[in-house]
Amino acid sequence: MDNVTKIEKDVNIVAYYFHNRGPRLRCFPKAMEWNGKRISFTETGLVHPTKKGQRAIHVFDMTDGNADYRLEFDAQTLGWTLVSVADIGLSQNAPNKKFEFAH
Amino acid sequence: MHIDLNSCFAMVEQQARPLLRGRPVGITNRNTEYTCVVAASYEAKRLGVKVGMNFHDAQLLAPDILLVESDPPKYHHVYKILVEIMRSYSPHVTMKSIDEGIIDFNGTEPVNRRPLAEIGREIKRRLHEQAGDWMTCNIGIAPNRFLAKTAAGLNKPDGLDIIDHTNLRQTLSKLGLTDLTGIAERNQARLNAVGVYTPLQFLDASADLLRRHVFKSICGQDWYQRLRGWEVDDIEHDTKTIGRQFVMDEMRPNDETVRARLAYLCETTAVKLRYKRLAARGIFVYARYASGDYWYERRMFKSDFFTNAELLRRATLLFNRRPADGWVRELGVSCYGLSPSVQNQVSLLEEINRETWLTEAVDTVNAQFGEFTITFATSLPAKGIVKQKIPFGSTRYFELLCNQA
Numbered sequence: 001m002d003n004v005t006k007i008e009k010d011v012n013i014v015a016y017y018f019h020n021r022g023p024r025l026r027c028f029p030k031a032m033e034w035n036g037k038r039i040s041f042t043e044t045g046l047v048h049p050t051k052k053g054q055r056a057i058h059v060f061d062m063t064d065g066n067a068d069y070r071l072e073f074d075a076q077t078l079g080w081t082l083v084s085v086a087d088i089g090l091s092q093n094a095p096n097k098k099f100e101f102a103h
Numbered sequence: 104m105h106i107d108l109n110s111c112f113a114m115v116e117q118q119a120r121p122l123l124r125g126r127p128v129g130i131t132n133r134n135t136e137y138t139c140v141v142a143a144s145y146e147a148k149r150l151g152v153k154v155g156m157n158f159h160d161a162q163l164l165a166p167d168i169l170l171v172e173s174d175p176p177k178y179h180h181v182y183k184i185l186v187e188i189m190r191s192y193s194p195h196v197t198m199k200s201i202d203e204g205i206i207d208f209n210g211t212e213p214v215n216r217r218p219l220a221e222i223g224r225e226i227k228r229r230l231h232e233q234a235g236d237w238m239t240c241n242i243g244i245a246p247n248r249f250l251a252k253t254a255a256g257l258n259k260p261d262g263l264d265i266i267d268h269t270n271l272r273q274t275l276s277k278l279g280l281t282d283l284t285g286i287a288e289r290n291q292a293r294l295n296a297v298g299v300y301t302p303l304q305f306l307d308a309s310a311d312l313l314r315r316h317v318f319k320s321i322c323g324q325d326w327y328q329r330l331r332g333w334e335v336d337d338i339e340h341d342t343k344t345i346g347r348q349f350v351m352d353e354m355r356p357n358d359e360t361v362r363a364r365l366a367y368l369c370e371t372t373a374v375k376l377r378y379k380r381l382a383a384r385g386i387f388v389y390a391r392y393a394s395g396d397y398w399y400e401r402r403m404f405k406s407d408f409f410t411n412a413e414l415l416r417r418a419t420l421l422f423n424r425r426p427a428d429g430w431v432r433e434l435g436v437s438c439y440g441l442s443p444s445v446q447n448q449v450s451l452l453e454e455i456n457r458e459t460w461l462t463e464a465v466d467t468v469n470a471q472f473g474e475f476t477i478t479f480a481t482s483l484p485a486k487g488i489v490k491q492k493i494p495f496g497s498t499r500y501f502e503l504l505c506n507q508a
Contacts, residue, residue, distance in 0.1 A: 046119035046235055048180035053472040059176070061119035068120040086120065 004086045011071070011082045014038065029060060029071060034082055039064050059083075104206045104219060105243040105251035106189065106226065108181070109260040111202030113144035115181050116171050118235040127152065127165040134172050135352075141173065145260055178202075184233045185240075188226055203255075205248055207337075219244045223263045246332035252284050268332070275302040275330075285326075293317050306330050345375050345383070346437025354393075354430065359484075361431050365422060366482035368436045369415040374474075376414075376438060377466065382407040382445065383438035386414070388421040391433035398425050401439075409444050410462040411479065 015030035045061035127147035129140040195207035243254025313323030389399035
């Protein structure tokens with residue numbers, strides 16, 4: 001089973017990068033601060049829109065090479081939320097913890 | 104041109120989560136021990152994991168397999184990208200399911216002057232650019248839908264194949280009868296009974312033999328034409344039934360639990376009805392018991408219905424007549440006798456108007472603040488348990504599903 005920890009906490013995105021995907025320059029998160037730690041992303045997986053009622057939410061699936069992070073950007077409040085972290089056990093420093101399933 | 108995304112859901116998850124790439128991945132609809140794999144990555148398929156296999160069997164074959172719960176909005180995003188790319192070549196685009204579709208280039212010759220193989224390669228490149236580096240697709244090009252689908256399945260993954268009059272016999276000679284879409288064990292047995300054992304013999308069989316002795320219907324004539332590249336599958340079917348079913352999450356559910364799931368199924372079925380702007384007159388309720396017994400009851404009513412409350416009331420009427428003994432393992436509700444909804448027509452009966460207006464108000468609130476913001480109190484225990492599944496057969500409710508996800 002997939003080891004996904006549900007977080008659902010507001011986080012600060014402290015660095016961005018820009019990439020020319022399609023006709024326009026687009027903005028992606030590069031690093032975030034969470035639990036007093038700075039996590040630098042190494043790759044952007046998939047960015048897709050979704051909705052919560054009428055609110056547009058942009059979902060960013062990011063990785064730092066050790067775990068996958070699911071971030072949501074609320075286009076109305078302009079805030080970032082760390083939704084979940086998925087650890088598939090690649091990190092040597094990964095905590096020996098039984099994760100809960102994300103719902 | 105038939106376009107088929109390779110192991111779509113698994114590949115989208117691998118695209119979204121780079122750490123899953125190169126690993127055996129299975130997609131499930133629920134994260135439980137009793138779940139089954141609804142899509143497998145090519146790494147998992149190479150180890151023998153198949154779609155529909157349960158979790159324990161998949162783990163025996165691929166101990167490192169990682170099961171990921173399905174996430175419909177992701178697949179919807181890739182689906183929209185694919186549809187947008189396809190529609191840029193022809194207005195005649197038919198999506199057969201979430202991960203496969205057909206472009207009919209007939210009549211677009213003045214615009215598309217390039218060879219179709221070149222357009223196919225361009226579609227692959229655009230999918231890479233817009234959906235992600237990991238995304239690949241199979242493309243089949245042929246005179247009709249059936250042969251195009253056959254061509255798309257020849258070289259997986261990431262293939263591009265053409266079947267035309269020059270290589271039709273050569274291509275069919277490499278296939279078995281059940282490799283053909285629409286020929287499974289029963290049709291194979293029918294063909295074997297008249298001495299047809301290979302697709303080439305099937306191709307050489309006369310229309311009369313297929314119609315009179317093999318399929319014993321017009322289907323035989325259709326197969327005769329289909330194998331020769333004539334288009335016989337360009338048909339759209341109307342919606343005949345709308346419903347939902349659920350396999351119980353508890354081994355021994357009590358009556359309250361079962362009724363909560365029934366209420367939830369009725370609610371989501373009514374939402375589907377209104378989404379399609381239809382009303383139903385008939386209702387069908389079934390239950391499968393732990394003993395293996397199966398019970399169903401159906402009734403055609405005089406008046407039509409489309410509201411949550413009315414559907415639940417009528418379904419409960421039938422459900423109360425079920426045999427009370429045994430644990431319910433599976434439950435389903437289905438509506439039939441569908442006709443265009445008269446929701447906008449004001450009724451002479453004030454009671455009906457009040458219910459219609461209440462339903463419209465609830466729908467408006469739910470559209471604004473998210474699905475199931477206002478819901479039946481009885482169905483609350485089922486919320487979060489009865490989840491929307493990925494629709495395999497069609498994409499009719501995909502937008503609705505993504506709103507509910």
